Amino acid sequence: MPTYEYHCKACGEKFETMISSAEKNKVRCPACQSRNLQEVYGFNVIKGSSQAEVCQSCPAAEKGCRLAN
Numbered sequence: 001m002p003t004y005e006y007h008c009k010a011c012g013e014k015f016e017t018m019i020s021s022a023e024k025n026k027v028r029c030p031a032c033q034s035r036n037l038q039e040v041y042g043f044n045v046i047k048g049s050s051q052a053e054v055c056q057s058c059p060a061a062e063k064g065c066r067l068a069n
């Protein structure tokens, strides 16, 4: 199951959640229960990009690969 990262526009909370794509519209902020969320696109959820796989196995990833930040 993919991990999605969200930024809550209501209170500023940032959190990650593991959900299926069908549940994306049910996500709420764990801090304030708001649904006013901005999805943060990380390197592991880039769709249709081979860069994601390259980056995850990249030896530089743990040292701060720019794609991971």
Ligand SMILES: [Zn+2]
Residues within 6 Å of the ligand: 008, 009, 010, 011, 012, 013, 029, 030, 031, 032, 033, 034
């Ligand atoms: Zn919130």
